Amino acid sequence: MFHAASSPVTSPRSPLGEKDQHHRPQDRQSKRRDAFFDNAKYLAIVLVAVAHSWEPLKGDSRVLQAAYMVVYAFHMPAFIVISGFFSRGFDASPGKLGRLVTGIAVPYVVFETAYSLFKRYVDDSPGQELSLLDPYYLTWFLVALFIWRLTTPLWKTVRHPLPVALGVAALASVSPDIGDDLDLQRVLQFLPFFVLGLCLRPEHFRLVRRRSVRIAAVPVFAVALAFAWWAVPRMNGAWFYHRDAAQEMGAPWWAGPVMQLALFGCSLVLTACFFSWVPGRTLWCTALGAGTLYGYLLHGFLLKGADYRGWFDQAWLHRPLGEIAVSAAVAVAVTLLCTPPVQRVFRFVMEPRMEWAFKRDAAELAREREKAGERERERRGEKVSA
Template sequence: MTRPETDRTEPGLGAKAPAENDTAAGAGRAPRRDARLDNAKFLLIGLVVVGHAIEPLRDVGAVSALYYWIYFFHMPAFILISGYLSRSFDGSSNRVEKLVLTVAVPYLIFWTIHQSIYTVERGGLPDSLSVLKPTWTLWFLIALFLWRLSVPVWKRLRWPVLVAVLISLFAATTSLSDTLSLGRVVSFLPFFVLGLSLRREHFALLDALWVRLTSLVVLGATAALAVPISDRLSRDWLFWRDSLTDRDIDPLIPSIGIRLAFMGLALAMTIAFLALTPKRRTWFTALGAYTLYIYLGHSVVLILFKASPWYDVMNNPVGAVVTVLVAVGLTLALCAPWVRAGMRWAVEPRLTWFLKQDDRGADADKTASAPEARDEKRNERTSGV
């Protein structure tokens, strides 16, 4: 999620990954980034920004259908990639230190920024100042932090995906508070664990012609499906946030069925999206390294937009188109070197002075010598949003 020219470990949004055909690692050179994953991360973060930008305009024309289509799969896809790029996390002190510096500290910084804006907007302090209750988009950093810490556990299980699905379904039948975004942590868990279980050869299966043709049908059909669903189904199902007990229907029968249906829909669309994502370098491949900058930066900009008259003026079809274009422009602008330089203090804070030195964690990172292990360690650099 950050600068490709550095060797710093980053959180979940922009991990470095090796190219599948690169043999440089065996020759002692750093492997290239995986172009398909970088392309996918940039396209997905673009959908994140567009989805958040058009949220207040859902009553305008086809905006609601577009909003539903984006939310069908964009976060499950991002979380699956995050899981895949978190495979090397072993719980060592060095890895935990990097997790704190690249996820927890930026979370605290942007939580403070969000709350400061809300305080000015409302003219007073909010009802709760608990850092355990993430503001708006920051739930993902909380979730990534908890998921990453649990990686060693999932690696020990024989059927991790099945266990994660059962936990997701049945834990959601009890009341879950918004503390630590537990609803989303539990609900999205299967996608993270599925990503952990994937290997390079699984992505190679996406290159088959019949898979790509089917993927076109899947994305087209779901776009058509979004039109009637956006008028009939509560958008709360898209957020994976609330407990199933918060629905107005029996939580143990139809609610679980609907949750499973949304899981299947998200998985099918994620596979289709990845199959159609270019696996070669494109003009935006390099931008896939900066997804954390985009994710954190756009939230501040859009909070300011929502506090301004922007959405009152743009509440019409032309305004919706303009808002989408602004969202695309914002995505690209947040990748600009001068913008990243200005945000680096918050996105990539250098606070190693805050933590104790522990040579054992550093030594543990040097023990892996197999090419797969070396590649996975490089992948951990920003494996996520």
């Protein structure tokens, strides 16, 4: 989900968490960015927010439930694939570990605390516990991203990483004893998409953006919507959340691996179709792709606040025009939350500068000493010549 540095879908040309881009001149940064990935991040975060707004409304509409099911099949996989793609350069060096802490761990602690307190006081829920081990609402993704990023060097050394990741996800789907700590079920069941991103190369994204794929994506999405409409009363939608084992959903254990593989295939096809429709040129919304972490983490307060106050209970919102109005309003709201003014206000939380918390990298110190020595030699040379 996000700003170039710490967004769930990372900034083009930079691995997730490398916030040094923000401090480079704007012209250099724009040259290094790929408009396709910024556009994809922006469109995906809009889908995430809109789908979240459908949750309290979809019970009255089979069509909306079908659309919700289709969107949930690919919006998070798309984020995760891009996150994995831009995580290929993570090597667990001190500098990158530090940026992982400031770009992912610190926002997690802040927003996990903020969301828990928000529910306790706005929803009048004094029993709401504050626990960093039990991610609330949106914050599970930050936990997952932190764990996936830390394991990146391991996946880069495995001979066949994607089959191994699929095996891990399948085992998780039949292991209810994993529990809810750190939302590990989601971490493990969504893992194959991250590992797939690590395995991809730029030409793979160019492959799905061909005209033939864009055309084929139309009937694919049409079939997906029709199937979802048929499946609404027949299928447990919780499968798309990947947060429970099969047994916890009342299914036999063998359904876990079967659904895991089936959903991975379906999500992969829909994600490829989504990417095929993402424009590759610079648009008015391209710059907003650098602020998707802000939109992701902040829009939850708007939706949860509306839900806690009962605003979604109004009858007219449960009619087609009301559902469209809510979708449009949320799309506008999350767009505004990705803008530079919002980024400037919340940057101290999303991208804190914490040099005081980390040791200086030995290689960096050596380079600085070398540069200082060169300057000193140049200064002495100038004095001698004078």
